[in-house]
Amino acid sequence: MRRGFGGSSQDMPAASQAASAGGTSLARSRNAHPTMRLDSFLRTTDTGYQHAEAPTQGDRFVRKMATYGQVRPSVSFISEPRVTRPVQNTSAVDMSNLPPSWVDPKADPRELTFEIPPPPANVNTEFIDMYKNHSLMLPSERYQEHLKMKAGELQWRKDRADTFMYKKRMNVLERKHPEGIIGVDGPLYPETTLYRERHDQLAAQAQYKADHAEMRYGNLAQQTHTDDAVAFRDYGTDPQMQRSKDICIQRKCVDPAIHPFRFLDTHDRLFPKYTPVWDPGRASAQRSHDVRDKRHNIISGTENVLTYNVAKSWEEVQAEAMATRIAKIHASQREQPGDV
Structure with missing residues (x-):
């Protein structure tokens, strides 16, 4: 059924309803102060308008902070994390108190x-x-x-x-x-x-930041330092180090001159090229321990001193004999230069 001009107020658009409500509020407050007329007009026409104070019941005034609507603290103000609204690189502002660059x-x-x-x-x-x-x-x-x-x-x-x-x-x-x-x-x-005072403040601040950055760099370098053996740097290559020096643990004194037997392989240990039969130094030390470093006989009182002479090997005897013969030949040649 077609409706005429006499329809209900529910069929009127929202704009016409707001206009009629605004006109009614202005007509009612014609003799009021302009501020009160504007407040009444906004209350009746603005759909987003919401009073900051929550309505109270009774005759007692209770001060409360508005926790709803478009006023602080809103939901986005108290419970929204920064992750949901990240700062873009183009809109980020440097957190520095230095003057702008165009004043340099x-x-x-x-x-x-x-x-x-x-x-x-x-x-x-x-x-x-x-x-x-x-x-x-x-x-x-x-x-x-x-x-x-x-x-x-x-x-x-x-x-x-x-x-x-x-x-x-x-x-x-x-x-x-x-x-x-x-x-x-x-x-x-x-x-x-x-601006001398401000300049001194900025200079002191820059010096403090430089010192702090230097200390922080040293601390971070110390905390993040790793040994080459642990980090597997140059793995599989010759480290050009002494034996067991690339292992970051406590190590004993390892010197090839002092401890030659630590650097022998299995074949050299089992089949040495030279096997000493008798060591005079070891024999002297053992005898001094036996007699408790006494240079005399405790019974007869005579001197109790022994000499430890080692017979030379046959190769050393031959080498000395050959050197003696060559020296004699040279001496004879110097005495008779004309003879061959």
Whole structure:
């Protein structure tokens, strides 16, 4: 069945309902304050409007923090992790308190041309003591003192004005140009005078960060250091080291000259090239242990000293005999140079 113009309010679009509600609210609050009229209009027309305070029941006022809607602390403010909304590389801001890069010194001809003259270091207040002078004086002396007091007061007022003006100009400089003046002066200029205190702070901060980074690098290098044998670096190649030195464990003194038998293979140990029959040093040590280092016989009292002479091998005897014959031949040739 077709409906006419006299349909219900439910069939009206949302825009027309909001317009009619807004018109009604404005008509009701025609004589109210404009702020109250705007608040009433927003309450009746804005669908996203929500009051920050939760409605309370009763005649007691209870202060509560709004925990719902579009006000803090919302769900995204208290329970949303940073992982769900990561910071993009293009929108990340460097967490540094250094001035922006465009204020850095760039060989501008205007560098360090702006300066604020410092205030006087010592303000002379001797004229105040002259006011307290009530002693007898000649008219000429009193006049001279009057001129000094007048000049001193003028100088004091000038110094006072210069001090106030210096403080005012420095406050304006700190508020208007806290990070420096582009192309003129800034805390990154080494010869700056206006930002000397800030420059010293940044220099101390940079030195602290450099020291901290150096200590951190050494600590990380120590914690992450691994031996070549553990990390299998150059595995299977000749390490060019002494025996067992590439193993990172406690090792004994291993020297080929002191411990030659540790460097013998199985064949050399089982079949040595030279087998000593009798060692005079070992025999002398054993006998000294037996007689307890006594040089005399405890019964007869005679001297008890033995010599330990070792017979030479046949090869050594032949080599000495051959050397003796060759020496004799050379001697005979020197005596008779004409004979062959």
